[in-house]
Amino acid sequence: MSNPRRDPSRLDVDLVGLASPTEERNPASAELDTLDARGMVDVILGEDATVAAAVQARSAEIAALVETCVAAIADGGTVHYLGAGTSGRLAVLDAVELAPTFDADESMVTAHLAGGPGAFLTAVEGAEDSAAQGAQLVREQCREGDVVIGLAASGRTPFVASALEAARAAGMPTALISANPAAPLAPLADHAILLDVGPEVVTGSTRMKAGTAQKLTLNALSTATMVRLGTTFGNLMIQVRPTNEKLVARTVRMLVQASGAEPEEAARVLEDAGGSVRVALVALLSGTDARASAAALEDFPRDPRRIGDPAGIRSAVAALGG
Known part of the structure; x- marks a missing residue:
């Protein structure tokens, strides 16, 4: 043309x-x-x-x-x-x-x-x-x-x-x-x-x-x-990289909103999870530790074909008995 x-x-x-x-x-x-x-x-x-x-x-x-x-x-x-x-x-x-x-x-x-x-x-x-x-x-x-x-x-x-x-x-x-x-x-x-x-x-x-x-x-x-593509849990952003104090605080607040945990507990679990919001969220929702949560998420990676749970969070929590 x-x-x-x-x-x-x-x-x-x-x-x-x-x-x-x-x-x-x-x-x-x-x-x-x-x-x-x-x-x-x-x-x-x-x-x-x-x-x-x-x-x-x-x-x-x-x-x-x-x-x-x-x-x-x-x-x-x-x-x-x-x-x-x-x-x-x-x-x-x-x-x-x-x-x-x-x-x-x-x-x-x-x-x-x-x-x-x-x-x-x-x-x-x-x-x-x-x-x-x-x-x-x-x-x-x-x-x-x-x-x-x-x-x-x-x-x-x-x-x-x-x-x-x-x-x-x-x-x-x-x-x-x-x-x-x-x-x-x-x-x-x-x-x-x-x-x-x-x-x-x-x-x-x-x-x-x-x-x-x-x-x-x-x-x-x-x-x-x-x-x-599995970047949220509900309407909460779970792909945020907590690279500074403001983002860490925002991430902890989000974990509190999603799980009902106290801020101190959410911050501790996030640290145990190496800063991974996904792992920390599964740990808080399932009542298990970060290592078990990370392993469960390996079985349920992000997948848009998993309608209703593209992030794999709900599936991982269920697999852990949460």
């Missing part, structure tokens, strides 16, 4: 004619500049309040993509986010925050921003129009068993289009997250998550409702994926 760099001073009639909700005028904000600050804020937040429902309406599609991502990561594959501008920056934000929350690394989920890492802080002119860059990125950095997820508010970004085409040609599962229900790129996606958020408060400013919708979608997608 070639797309030579256009002269920005020349009118591209084809682009002007393309329909996209993000480019339409929003009647609710048609007189935005005539309002006082309170009036503007009320209009903006009133429109933002509609976004969660638009994302909720696509929950089935998001859940299907979760299963695809879980299967890929469990088999050693990587989930790749690709996007330009706001979409790409939100993808980077989601990917990097998985490390401190779920101890995930780039081999599990990684993000690629059109224009490279420098485009996160400074706009790179024409990066989103570089079809060659998107396809090259997939050919060089993705492999069989990976999942390629394109983010494009308009649903037609050339960088994302070429990436999805290259991924599909290589037999990789593909997905599209877009704020355009009629996204032209949807046919390239095995999972098309098309978010109907309507026109922006400021016409064309997809950092607003479209960006919020994409962030909510990524939150649900990555969190559900990580939980299915």
